[in-house]
Amino acid sequence: MHIDYLCDHPELIEELAELNFKEWGQYKPEDTLASRTERMRAACGKGAIPSVVVAIEDGKLLGGALLIDSDMDARPQLTPWLAGVYVKAEQRGRGIASQLVNRIVEEAAALGVPQLYLYTDAAQSLYARLGWEVLEEMEYDGLPVTVMKRSISQ
Template identity: 30%
Template structure:
């Protein structure tokens, strides 16, 4: 197989512990693993948010991304969120981060969400994928982060009348 398959974690729950470890190590500064275990455990209900997606090739987990109700407690007015994007070191530099984002963008548009949001501590990465920087925000308790919005093309999620 030449390309990774992207599927919901509920379709391959055997990867849940690895996903938990990845996002805990990548995003869990000062937080217990149990916090991330709970996020992953409760993001595996078909048709409901939050959802976790994974990229798998030849039964090897390569990356993960979430579609969450909220990823920034100070901005609960924004909904939904692309969150916890992570690509394994061995799979980086091959476009997988973009494919994972596109998968969530497409899923969200088909589910009727016209906008997605994300926050990041870095700049100049997400803009390459069509995200618009919309300002800074505060991550609990006192970390300044950059906010982004992605607006789906009008036709992507529209039903034909």
């Protein structure tokens, strides 16, 4: 298994967009799979914000994560964000999510980012183990979430 830029594997863009859409699409009813796919394609930077990284094994997509400017309209002052961390259900429990998160943190550090943000409704303990701190609890898109931050040492 290795982590690579999605832009180096364009054949995986639609699959990752579909996984993200199935996981989180219900929170944005106006969203479509086509618009999610276009946003994923547009986010496919490399060594920049936005960037997308993917976990791949034997040519198959296992999961992905994004580094983006903003992931929460309610907190426009917070930037940049770790977003869309997703690992296929049958691949969970192998540490893939942790590797994806750590890779995004490394990408942010290489860009000189001092703080990185995320929000989650269910994975607070994972992120806490990886050095993230709770910033606030709130409701967003009708879902109780935890906003977290990670200071990045330069």
